Amino acid sequence: MIEIHNIKKSYVSRSKTVIALDNISLSVKEGEIFGIIGRSGSGKSTLIRCINLLEKPDQGQVIFNHSNLMSLSDAHLRQARQQMGMIFQHFNLLANKNIYDNIALPLRIKKMPEKEIEKIIMPLIQLTDLEQRVENYPAQLSGGQKQRVAIARALATKPSVLLCDEATSALDPETTLSILQLLQKINRDMNLTIILITHEMDVIKQICHRIAVMEHGKIIKEQDTIEFFSHVSSEADNEVVESYLQQEIPELLGSVMTQQVATDTDPIWRICFQGDAVSLPLVTTLVNNFQIEVNILQAQIDYIQGIAVGIMIVEVAGHDAQLKEGLDYLRQQQITVEVLGYVPRNAIRPA
Numbered sequence: 053m054i055e056i057h058n059i060k061k062s063y064v065s066r067s068k069t070v071i072a073l074d075n076i077s078l079s080v081k082e083g084e085i086f087g088i089i090g091r092s093g094s095g096k097s098t099l100i101r102c103i104n105l106l107e108k109p110d111q112g113q114v115i116f117n118h119s120n121l122m123s124l125s126d127a128h129l130r131q132a133r134q135q136m137g138m139i140f141q142h143f144n145l146l147a148n149k150n151i152y153d154n155i156a157l158p159l160r161i162k163k164m165p166e167k168e169i170e171k172i173i174m175p176l177i178q179l180t181d182l183e184q185r186v187e188n189y190p191a192q193l194s195g196g197q198k199q200r201v202a203i204a205r206a207l208a209t210k211p212s213v214l215l216c217d218e219a220t221s222a223l224d225p226e227t228t229l230s231i232l233q234l235l236q237k238i239n240r241d242m243n244l245t246i247i248l249i250t251h252e253m254d255v256i257k258q259i260c261h262r263i264a265v266m267e268h269g270k271i272i273k274e275q276d277t278i279e280f281f282s283h284v285s286s287e288a289d290n291e292v293v294e295s296y297l298q299q300e301i302p303e304l305l306g307s308v309m310t311q312q313v314a315t316d317t318d319p320i321w322r323i324c325f326q327g328d329a330v331s332l333p334l335v336t337t338l339v340n341n342f343q344i345e346v347n348i349l350q351a352q353i354d355y356i357q358g359i360a361v362g363i364m365i366v367e368v369a370g371h372d373a374q375l376k377e378g379l380d381y382l383r384q385q386q387i388t389v390e391v392l393g394y395v396p397r398n399a400i401r402p403a
């Protein structure tokens with residue numbers, strides 16, 4: 053539905069050039085909630101503004117529903133933009149217009165008759181739970197209500213995509229959750245594709261089907277959300293990705309763990325399991341069936357969109373053949389096991 057090919061964008065000022073987007077390619081499927089996370093300044097807002105061409109990329113292509121937006125005439129681009137709603141961190145409502153008029157604005161710009169406007173926006177006012185608020189002005193509303201107005205306004209032109217730039221970043225956690233639930237409902241019921249930019253991992257966990265991590269104008273990782281949190285990865289993650297996984301290696305391991313196998317060292321495994329595997333008696337099986345000693349150093353279970361994702365870091369001790377069999381057993385259960393390194397036996401526990 054949206055494909056971005058090799059986009060570059062720089063900002064040039066007197067003193068320096070900032071490369072905001074450094075050769076970004078991305079593809080978002082119809083009906084998906086796609087999350088983009090990254091630290092401040094990593095280029096997220098520039099990227100989302102390039103998707104609807106609020107910002108013109110220096111090079112590359114933006115393909116939306118099979119047409120290349122960069123080659124459209126102004127009139128056709130305006131039409132394409134009606135297909136893309138956008139909401140912002142600070143809501144961007146008009147202070148001197150009431151809620152009804154704020155929501156009706158994009159349709160009045162199109163010179164739609166008032167009767168038709170009403171037919172379109174009354175269901176949106178209901179959807180966003182603003183029936184009691186239509187006569188109010190933005191200043192009389194809470195942050196969550198203001199964002200709901202912005203959502204209703206963004207939906208007025210019946211877009212197929214909603215672009216959200218830090219839409220919950222100015223809201224408290226409870227209100228954030230209610231806005232995310234509303235976005236999820238819109239995604240499901242109206243089949244609206246959503247691209248959501250955030251610096252908060254909890255937002256991604258709550259509703260995003262896929263995630264891209266941005267750093268210094270590049271996408272450094274792109275993955276299915278559940279796989280991301282299950283550490284299903286073919287390559288080593290960099291420190292930014294690790295920090296989002298909130299799975300730093302326990303401190304006590306840092307000083308003693310090496311990548312070298314030697315006599316009298318034990319492997320450290322990171323075991324990640326999800327869904328039904330959470331209820332498997334993994335540790336018991338390793339101990340009883342493979343005579344592997346298991347020392348749990350860290351364990352947590354997280355719920356991501358209702359799916360349990362568990363992560364355990366363990367030191368294991370046993371004969372090489374048994375360790376290998378244990379490892380094979382786990383992998384047969386669709387459990388991801390990484391060997392993080394090795395520690396001298398008894399280095400991290402009493403003899």
Ligand SMILES: Nc1ncnc2c1ncn2[C@@H]1O[C@H](COP(=O)(O)OP(=O)(O)O)[C@@H](O)[C@H]1O
Pocket residue numbers: 063064070071072090091092093094095096097098099
């Ligand atoms: N209009 C602009 N003029 C100059 N530099 C800009 C402009 N917009 C963004 N930048 C720079 O581009 C980089 C990416 O910014 P931005 O896309 O806003 O990041 P994010 O949304 O991830 O915080 C930053 O270094 C920022 O300072």
Ligand SMILES: [Mg+2]
Pocket residue numbers: 096097098218
């Ligand atoms: Mg930003």
